[in-house]
Amino acid sequence: MHVIGRREDSTGPVCDLGAYRARDGSTGASVSLDIDRPHAAVVVGKRGAGKSHTLAVVAEDLARAPGVAPVVIDPMGVFGGLAETDGAVSGRVHCDPTIRADALPPRAWPALLGLSATEPAGSLIWRAATESPTLDEMQAFVADADVTADTRRAAANHLALADSWGVFDADGLDPVSLCTPGPDVLDLSGLDSEPARAVTRVVARGLYEAKVADEAETIPWLLIDEAHAFTDEIAAPAIETVLTRGRTPGVGIVLATQRPSALPDAAVSQADLRIIHRLTAGPDISAMATADPTYLDGALTARLPRERGCALVVDDSTESVHEVRVRDRRTRDDGSTPRASDFGVRSETVE
Numbered sequence: 001m002h003v004i005g006r007r008e009d010s011t012g013p014v015c016d017l018g019a020y021r022a023r024d025g026s027t028g029a030s031v032s033l034d035i036d037r038p039h040a041a042v043v044v045g046k047r048g049a050g051k052s053h054t055l056a057v058v059a060e061d062l063a064r065a066p067g068v069a070p071v072v073i074d075p076m077g078v079f080g081g082l083a084e085t086d087g088a089v090s091g092r093v094h095c096d097p098t099i100r101a102d103a104l105p106p107r108a109w110p111a112l113l114g115l116s117a118t119e120p121a122g123s124l125i126w127r128a129a130t131e132s133p134t135l136d137e138m139q140a141f142v143a144d145a146d147v148t149a150d151t152r153r154a155a156a157n158h159l160a161l162a163d164s165w166g167v168f169d170a171d172g173l174d175p176v177s178l179c180t181p182g183p184d185v186l187d188l189s190g191l192d193s194e195p196a197r198a199v200t201r202v203v204a205r206g207l208y209e210a211k212v213a214d215e216a217e218t219i220p221w222l223l224i225d226e227a228h229a230f231t232d233e234i235a236a237p238a239i240e241t242v243l244t245r246g247r248t249p250g251v252g253i254v255l256a257t258q259r260p261s262a263l264p265d266a267a268v269s270q271a272d273l274r275i276i277h278r279l280t281a282g283p284d285i286s287a288m289a290t291a292d293p294t295y296l297d298g299a300l301t302a303r304l305p306r307e308r309g310c311a312l313v314v315d316d317s318t319e320s321v322h323e324v325r326v327r328d329r330r331t332r333d334d335g336s337t338p339r340a341s342d343f344g345v346r347s348e349t350v351e
């Protein structure tokens with residue numbers, strides 16, 4: 001069996017990705033992905049092409065591998081099934097997770113609340129975050145601040161908004177606790193986009209720092225579905241840190257998106273594995289084509305798969321390109337919409 005992302009002579013756990021797909025559409029030998037070492041991967045494709053399915057397939061085998069801890073950022077609430085294997089609970093689903101207010105750096109607070117750090121209310125909130133570990137204490141700091149009534153009112157209103165998200169808690173998630181075996185699914189479907197980005201930032205940065213500080217006994221992998229929703233100035237810096245620097249301390253990352261053109265340039269250029277499902281939008285094809293390696297035989301457009309669940313996998317570590325059909329899931333799929341035509345049909349063209 002060929003293992004994508006790995007040189008011939010190494011061993012260790014693999015993700016059973018599926019099977020090779022011949023040009024005539026027939027299925028060939030089994031093919032796996034290396035999960036012994038951390039990788040940076042992107043999974044791209046148009047809506048319904050099979051990205052979330054592929055992300056879940058990778059997560060399933062990360063969950064079974066010893067020494068690996070998958071953490072799934074689940075903005076649509078569709079990965080809960082990963083916490084169960086063969087009907088038994090093997091992982092944790094965190095619905096609407098909370099974080100500590102001081103897990104965000106003070107400089108991130110004005111941007112999180114849509115304020116400039118140079119305007120009076122933004123600067124007051126920055127100072128409040130510097131001085132106070134909890135949101136309650138930040139609110140008290142603002143109430144007592146020696147500023148104009150307008151500035152105090154504006155800052156208080158923005159902190160009240162943050163309070164209304166219900167995401168800040170002194171007992172919020174400790175990212176080190178996510179570095180234990182078994183999958184952790186962070187179901188963010190009940191959160192607004194700002195708190196969802198704050199949680200993602202804290203988790204991405206926390207996993208990286210846990211590895212740098214040698215506090216994690218596993219290799220955590222951060223898997224983010226709908227990754228284009230996290231390219232703002234709150235979550236993006238932390239995601240880029242994991243993408244560009246995570247492999248050295250030992251953090252893997254997989255970003256799935258239907259809009260690769262919306263990802264930071266580093267995402268596609270730094271990824272050592274690119275799993276490309278069907279794409280049709282020009283800017284998205286161009287975003288992937290800019291990273292077209294010299295070893296890709298022909299133009300990317302001509303090699304793109306047409307069928308749901310099929311992908312072109314570009315592996316930079318071995319400089320090879322593979323056409324695969326991703327296997328079925330082994331865990332419950334909460335994201336699929338039942339369709340009569342799904343029954344008995346193994347794959348179909350995505351138009």
Ligand SMILES: Nc1ncnc2c1ncn2[C@@H]1O[C@H](COP(=O)(O)OP(=O)(O)OP(=O)(O)O)[C@@H](O)[C@H]1O
Pocket residue numbers: 045046047048049050051052053054258308309310325326327328329333335336337346
């Ligand atoms: N390899 C596969 N084998 C079997 N079914 C698959 C495969 N890939 C995708 N599917 C099915 O196709 C449907 C769409 O897949 P999926 O939700 O993963 O697409 P997506 O690209 O993530 O779409 P969206 O952009 O809307 O999130 C789902 O019902 C899924 O179960």
